[in-house]
Amino acid sequence: MKFAYTLVYVADVAASLAFFEKAFGLATRFLAEGGAYGEVDTGAGGTTLAFVDHATARSSVQHDYVAADASARPLGMEIGFTVTDVPAAFDKAVAAGATPLAAPVAKPWGQQVAYVRCPDGTLVELCTAMG
Numbered sequence: 001m002k003f004a005y006t007l008v009y010v011a012d013v014a015a016s017l018a019f020f021e022k023a024f025g026l027a028t029r030f031l032a033e034g035g036a037y038g039e040v041d042t043g044a045g046g047t048t049l050a051f052v053d054h055a056t057a058r059s060s061v062q063h064d065y066v067a068a069d070a071s072a073r074p075l076g077m078e079i080g081f082t083v084t085d086v087p088a089a090f091d092k093a094v095a096a097g098a099t100p101l102a103a104p105v106a107k108p109w110g111q112q113v114a115y116v117r118c119p120d121g122t123l124v125e126l127c128t129a130m131g
Contacts, residue, residue: 005048006079009057010120011069013038016051019119023096024081024089049079051120068121074101078115080125089126090114098124 010016017028017038026040026049039050052060054067068075083089086104094100098116101123106112113127 003047005050007050007052007057008079008120008122009054009065009067010051010122011054011067012120013051013053016118016120016122019097020049023093023098023116023118024124068123069119071121074117074121074123078123078125080127082129083126084128086112086114086126086128090116093124093126 008016013035014031017031017040020026020040021028026042029039029041031038036053036056037050039048042049058064066075081089090100090104093116097119100114101117102113102115104112104114104126109130111128111130113125116124116126118124
């Protein structure tokens with residue numbers, strides 16, 4: 001088995017793609033005609049980060065779910081990005097419209113970590129690489 005992709009269910013795929021480019025520097029790799037599905041270029045080879053609109057997601061899953069942007073609290077999952085400068089990445093994301101949740105902090109194991117919440121409700125960790 002190989003991890004292939006993460007799909008984030010959002011209200012507006014194009015808006016999420018634009019935000020991820022502005023906040024994290026991840027360029028849009030693909031946006032389907034009609035705007036129901038899109039991907040960013042993560043630079044991670046075969047692993048894809050994609051966004052799907054709620055109507056398409058609900059049709060595929062055949063069940064309702066908690067939409068991240070409809071929840072007052074972040075969902076119990078995150079997308080993590082390793083960066084060399086956590087404070088700069090945190091400031092850039094907040095300037096792009098992310099809500100700051102946890103300012104950069106040094107963890108006891110030596111890693112620097114911060115958290116933001118995207119306008120579409122996605123929880124994002126910004127951290128230095130381990131080791």
